[in-house]
Amino acid sequence: xxxxxxxxxxxxxxxxxxxxxxxNSSSVFSSLQWYRQEPGEGPVLLVTVxxxxxxxxxxRLTFQFGDARKDSSLHITAAQPGDTGLYLxxxxxxxxxxxxxxxxxxxxxxxxxx
Amino acid sequence: GAVVSQHPSRVICKSGTSVKIECRSLDFQATTMFWYRQFPxxxxxxxxxxxxxxxATYEQGVEKDxxxxxxxxxxxxxxxxxxxxxxxxxxxxxSALRTVNTEAFFGQGTRLTVV
Numbered sequence: 100x101x102x103x104x105x106x107x108x109x110x111x112x113x114x115x116x117x118x119x120x121x122x123n124s125s126s127v128f129s130s131l132q133w134y135r136q137e138p139g140e141g142p143v144l145l146v147t148v149x150x151x152x153x154x155x156x157x158x159r160l161t162f163q164f165g166d167a168r169k170d171s172s173l174h175i176t177a178a179q180p181g182d183t184g185l186y187l188x189x190x191x192x193x194x195x196x197x198x199x200x201x202x203x204x205x206x207x208x209x210x211x212x213x
Numbered sequence: 214g215a216v217v218s219q220h221p222s223r224v225i226c227k228s229g230t231s232v233k234i235e236c237r238s239l240d241f242q243a244t245t246m247f248w249y250r251q252f253p254x255x256x257x258x259x260x261x262x263x264x265x266x267x268x269a270t271y272e273q274g275v276e277k278d279x280x281x282x283x284x285x286x287x288x289x290x291x292x293x294x295x296x297x298x299x300x301x302x303x304x305x306x307x308s309a310l311r312t313v314n315t316e317a318f319f320g321q322g323t324r325l326t327v328v
Contacts, residue, residue: 105256134319141219141306141319142257187256191315199245199310201317206256 102126103190105204112178113212120173120207122188131164131171132201134187142187178211185209215241217309219320226297226327233293234323236307242287243309247317248280251304263290297327 104123112118122131130149134142146155148164148171155162159182161174175182188204216239226232236246244265249257261282262270269282279301281293290309294301306322 139304139322139324141217141308141322143319144316147316193315199315199317201247201259201308203257203259208254 103188103202103204105188105207107207108205109208109210111210111212114180115177118175118178118209120186120188120209121170122172122190122204123170124190125169126190126192127168128190129168129193130191131168132189132191133162133171133173134189136185136187136206138185175209178209180211180213183209183211215239215309215311215316215318217307217318217320219307219323221323222321223324224326226325228298228327229296231293231295232297232325233291234305234307234325236290236292236309236320238288238309238311238318241309241311241313243290244287244312245310246284246290247308247310248282248290248292249306249308251306251322253304257306260292265290294325297325299327301325302327 106121130147132147133145136142146162151166151168153164159176163172186207190202192200218237220235246263248260250260251257259272260275263282263284265284265287271277284290304322307320308317310317
């Protein structure tokens with residue numbers, strides 16, 4: 100099992116502040132995905148990064164995949180109370196035999212205080 | 214985006230009974246589906262990988278006789294928690310793998326409470 104270390108585990112910030120969530124591993128992934136999960140619901144995919152060094156932006160969210168495809172970060176600019184939720188990173192690995200494996204980080208519980 | 218429907222969303226059952234949870238891919242075929250368990254304030258833990266037409270692959274520590282998985286069609290996988298106990302109470306989530314671009318889509322989750 101490839102470990103995916105996600106930090107911080109909990110984050111409470113004031114509205115308008117910036118924040119960064121990190122996802123690190125010693126393993127190389129085919130891609131890395133970021134999800135957001137609301138209480139009592141399933142995770143919703145935010146973005147998939149595939150290429151080493153890739154940067155994707157989704158409004159105030161910026162996702163980056165490390166050059167070696169072992170780590171990723173999520174940066175939120177000017178956080179809003181609506182950004183509150185559990186953010187999960189997940190590393191995807193595929194084998195030559197066609198198997199697919201998605202390994203989740205432990206998640207970051209973000210609270211944005213108005 | 215693709216839709217995965219999980220049913221029921223909430224279920225309360227008595228200790229010793231069995232509960233079946235369904236996971237359906239509504240607009241694509243999924244040869245592979247995954248079942249996760251999530252404890253409060255924790256991440257998703259993979260329980261098993263469900264393959265259409267063959268036996269499921271269970272993760273270490275997951276009892277296959279307790280968590281029965283059936284993937285009889287390309288759009289439906291079921292997880293049956295047999296002889297449920299209070300410690301089985303948890304949030305169970307499925308995901309279906311769309312083979313076109315190898316992307317997984319998640320169901321809404323099922324909150325199981327065993328009393």
